[in-house]
Amino acid sequence: MSTTADASPRIANVSWGTLQLEERDRAFKDAKLYPGGARAWDWNETGTSHTPGIQPADVQELLDNGAEVVVLARGMNERLQVKPETLRMLDDQGVETHVLQTEKAVERYNELQGNDEPVGGLFHSTC
Numbered sequence: 001m002s003t004t005a006d007a008s009p010r011i012a013n014v015s016w017g018t019l020q021l022e023e024r025d026r027a028f029k030d031a032k033l034y035p036g037g038a039r040a041w042d043w044n045e046t047g048t049s050h051t052p053g054i055q056p057a058d059v060q061e062l063l064d065n066g067a068e069v070v071v072l073a074r075g076m077n078e079r080l081q082v083k084p085e086t087l088r089m090l091d092d093q094g095v096e097t098h099v100l101q102t103e104k105a106v107e108r109y110n111e112l113q114g115n116d117e118p119v120g121g122l123f124h125s126t127c
Contacts, residue, residue, distance in 0.1 A: 007036070008033055009023050009113075010022045011123075019123050021033075023038075031122075031123045032062065033121045034066065035066040035119070052083050054086050055083050058122055063120070066120075068096070068118045069112055069120070070119070071119065072098065072100070073102040073124050075125075076101070
């Protein structure tokens with residue numbers, strides 16, 4: 001069970017182009033959330049694009065920070081793909097994975113976070 005210090009941040013609101021966290025009024029366009037932290041998700045770090053989509057390198061940071069459940073948000077219009085290798089890697093490591101439209105992903109993430117799950121997520125707040 002997570003402690004308060006390493007709990008995943010809770011999402012207060014999502015709208016086109018903005019993911020708002022409850023903690024200290026932090027906001028991001030795209031975000032990586034994990035036990036104990038959050039930061040902007042810069043697609044340029046790994047060369048991510050809508051197609052072929054989320055790569056194993058994008059989710060590795062979540063796992064490195066203790067996430068045992070991962071939520072991947074595909075965007076408001078679900079344009080962001082997920083590479084099959086990413087899902088295979090998560091499955092091989094026994095990580096429960098949820099791939100959803102962004103608003104549904106936020107709902108699922110907050111449900112998991114509220115149950116003190118060691119949850120991480122990648123959130124894309126536009127297309």
